[in-house]
Amino acid sequence: MRRSSFVAFAMATLAATPALAHTGVGSASGFMAGFGHPIGGLDHLLAMIAVGVLASQQGGKSVWLLPLSFVGMMVVGGILGATGVALPFVEIGIVGSVIVLGAVIALGKHMPTAAAMALVGVFAVFHGHAHGTEMPVNAVGIEYGVGFAVATAALHAIGLGLGLSVKALAEKIAPTAVRASGGAIAAAGLFLLAA
Template sequence: MRRLALALASLLIATPAAAHTGVGATAGLVHGAMHPIGGLDHVLAMVAVGLFAWLAGGRALWVVPAAFVGMMAVGGALGVLAISVPAVETGIALSVVVIGAMVALGRGLPLALGAAVVGVFAVFHGHAHGTEMPETLSGLAYGIGFMAATAVLHGAGILAGLGLGKASAAHGAKLVRAGGALTSLAGVGLLAGAF
């Protein structure tokens, strides 16, 4: 059993000899977990999802991040299967604009609508990385790592909201909303190609 476990672990973290050119390493759990942290667009959108979940409160704390991760997996599967999704890069940049704006506006959206909006944008994020993944066990591990790191970034957004809320009951939500506005502006910069 120990040898089998070691063999499976090796497959999960091993990288292939010939990775896709121009996109970096796209195989194994570690590469999948590290990839989201290296992209400004992904970090901004994921932390904003967490901030939005915190502002909405209650069930949104788990429903909104779960909607994103679940639909990102769907988008990843579409990418692996080479099923085209139009305007992926534009959709990713727009996710930063729109989710940042949702944070800036505060609690105005019903939970189902907020989860649906982040879910639609998650398909773009997932598709972009699904097209990069090899169709192997190592590619599956990459996808799992990518989803786990995404959930951690959502958690970072939730914790940032909690921290700001506890630090200043009067101004915490205002600071989070200001962060959402800055995120949305950064998304406009991404759309314009400034980053």
């Protein structure tokens, strides 16, 4: 390694601040601490976007009922966490939400709306509990709660937009893909005829 590269690397390392997996640690407080918490952890980010994607996949009333169920139950979990009510297996529930929601989306099966609401609601309690437990001491509870609820709704909207965009694109591409496959079959038939 050249000396100038080493010096630049050393300066960048010394100037860096510690990376935190979840925000809300340190001097952050209020709305911004709450808003940053769901965005600061990849587990929260993936699960909340997945709820939006699942809502778009389910369609109908699920488009707004699934995100609403998640946010509502997450607030309940946040209150439990902030008031010190213990909840077992919170981290497993959070990681499990990413795995299960991802698998449900991948399978592409339509669920009854009530079942989908229950599924996201159960996982939301774990996410909310983590938000409530990790609320900074100097944060105003209601501001912090509004912050993580708004961030969560925004992440759901991103997932919903992503899911609806992919669905619209697939609907536009599908007829062309079917026609192209028909053309390929006809061309193969012509090849067989010529052979």
